[in-house]
Amino acid sequence: MRVVSLVPSLTEAVAATLPGVLAGATDWCARPADLDVPRIGGTKNPDVDRIVALAPDLVIANEEENRAPDLDALRTAGLPVLVTEVRTVSQAWPELDRVLTACGAPGRPRWLDEAEAAWAALPEPAERVTAVVPIWRRPWMVLGRDTFAGDVLARLGVDHLHAAHTDRYPRVPLEELRAAAPDLVVLPDEPYRFTADDGPEAFPGLRCALVSGRHLTWYGPSLTSAPRVLAGALRAARG
Incomplete structure (x- = not known):
């Protein structure tokens, strides 16, 4: 798989799970610190032509982070685009699982299980x-x-x-x-x-x-x- 990520948090998730899969990322994708991939502009102003030239198998994006016209342009150019929607912690688990599976992960990564367990174990706040x-x-x-x-x-x-x-x-x-x-x-x-x-x-x-x-x-x-x-x-x- 060759994946271009338009979302910093998804970039980190894919890099941690599937090293070598990322073919491009935004200028704002700062994690992992040693990520060495072509940069394709910002989350709000990606270079569509640059992304198309990278010939990815998949572009991953987010409905809030990225602009619909840019995603439509990528689809028009023939690129598959997976768009996430994460507005609660509970939504994060299935959406991350969906992204990583689409990127070629053979199974759920350990860090995702550990993250879900950390939030499930969070005690009820003593005060608000x-x-x-x-x-x-x-x-x-x-x-x-x-x-x-x-x-x-x-x-x-x-x-x-x-x-x-x-x-x-x-x-x-x-x-x-x-x-x-x-x-x-x-x-x-x-x-x-x-x-x-x-x-x-x-x-x-x-x-x-x-x-x-x-x-x-x-x-x-x-x-x-x-x-x-x-x-x-x-x-x-x-x-």
Whole structure:
């Protein structure tokens, strides 16, 4: 099989399971760190001609991460495209299994069993806290309804305040985010790279949790350690 991946988390999943199968990946596919394959542009602006020239047997994509016109162009060029939809942790298991099987995996990889077991063993949170979860600034955008990251946080006892918003990633003025007075402001390091010096200063008087965006938003091998890594960061922020 020759596979081109348009999704960083799927790139990591395929590379961990089927070394040598990837024939191309996006510029944002940073895992594994030693991945040496042709780069085909970004997730939102892939070079369709470059992908076609690579002659893959399969292109793997995601309904949220990638644009429908790009996927349609790849199909028009005669390439099979598998599109995933993952908006909850529970959806991740069958979708990852489906992708890896389509890429030629002879069976379910151990890391996927370990990841599912890690989330199944997660204890019921002793208490629940509220949060706002910015994913961008200038303008400020936050997690809204029906998101994978929102489900991850909910399983860890964090209820984000825009879960019922009509938009999945609404723009919300900073003043409104502050006025909501959440127990926590959760600041991931992707897609916007929030850091100790870029993000917390916008929320004076509020507790901020700097978390790994890979563990919060990726569905792949990172799901094995995500419960432990995220729970530790959230616990540290709450003191």
